[in-house]
Amino acid sequence: DAGVIQSPRHEVTEMGQEVTLRCKPISGHDYLFWYRQTMMRGLELLIYFNNNVPIDDSGMPEDRFSAKMPNASFSTLKIQPSEPRDSAVYFCASSSIDRSLYEQYFGPGTRLTVT
Amino acid sequence: AQSVTQPDIHITVSEGASLELRCNYSYGATPYLFWYVQSPGQGLQLLLKYFSGDTLVQGIKGFEAEFKRSQSSFNLRKPSVHWSDAAEYFCAVGFNQAGTALIFGKGTTLSVSS
Numbered sequence: 001d002a003g004v005i006q007s008p009r010h011e012v013t014e015m016g017q018e019v020t021l022r023c024k025p026i027s028g029h030d031y032l033f034w035y036r037q038t039m040m041r042g043l044e045l046l047i048y049f050n051n052n053v054p055i056d057d058s059g060m061p062e063d064r065f066s067a068k069m070p071n072a073s074f075s076t077l078k079i080q081p082s083e084p085r086d087s088a089v090y091f092c093a094s095s096s097i098d099r100s101l102y103e104q105y106f107g108p109g110t111r112l113t114v115t
Numbered sequence: 116a117q118s119v120t121q122p123d124i125h126i127t128v129s130e131g132a133s134l135e136l137r138c139n140y141s142y143g144a145t146p147y148l149f150w151y152v153q154s155p156g157q158g159l160q161l162l163l164k165y166f167s168g169d170t171l172v173q174g175i176k177g178f179e180a181e182f183k184r185s186q187s188s189f190n191l192r193k194p195s196v197h198w199s200d201a202a203e204y205f206c207a208v209g210f211n212q213a214g215t216a217l218i219f220g221k222g223t224t225l226s227v228s229s
Contacts, residue, residue, distance in 0.1 A: 004158075033216050037225040042219060042220070042222060043205065043219040043222075045216040045217075045218075048216050057215070091158060091159070093159075102218060103149075103161060103164060104161075105161075106151075106158035106159040106160070107158050108156075108157060108158045109157075109158050
């Protein structure tokens with residue numbers, strides 16, 4: 001298996017622009033998680049899906065952030081408009097309750113820089 | 116409130132020396148416990164996990180961790196550290212419900228000196 005795939009690996013954009021981060025979970029996994037990592041706040045859960053349905057989005061910072069999972073093999077995290085304080089590493093992770101409860105597999109992350 | 120604490124922000128260990136990284140949690144029942152490692156520029160890799168049973172769990176790369184209910188701790192250990200172990204280590208806790216997202220500690224950065 002290729003593992004969790006995220007794209008792009010690096011993104012540099014100007015304040016006010018729309019940013020879309022992409023994630024492909026491990027095939028067969030039914031949970032998908034989006035995390036944000038910063039020096040100040042560490043790893044924070046933004047939102048997670050079960051069987052493509054958002055379960056908990058209480059970690060989404062504000063309305064500028066949105067996430068979708070149109071099918072079992074693809075998810076996006078969108079920031080519109082982006083701000084410098086959104087600069088962080090964004091991780092996607094997936095897991096399968098059937099195979100290994102709670103064990104989450106992380107992608108390599110997308111490093112976002114908003115200037 | 117549920118929380119995870121890693122008291123040590125940064126630890127330096129000599130190569131070949133033993134290592135212990137601390138993790139404490141706050142919760143009324145036994146949670147599910149994990150240690151992840153993150154190398155620079157990489158995602159997180161699972162080292163080991165505890166769900167139930169034997170309180171001493173073995174993981175990859177020669178790591179082990181011990182769950183101590185009385186201390187609400189899940190400390191990570193390695194008897195002999197290698198230079199390649201230099202990385203950031205995260206303790207994570209899952210509470211009760213299947214599929215619930217994990218709560219991560221702030222991480223401990225391990226440096227290995229020669």
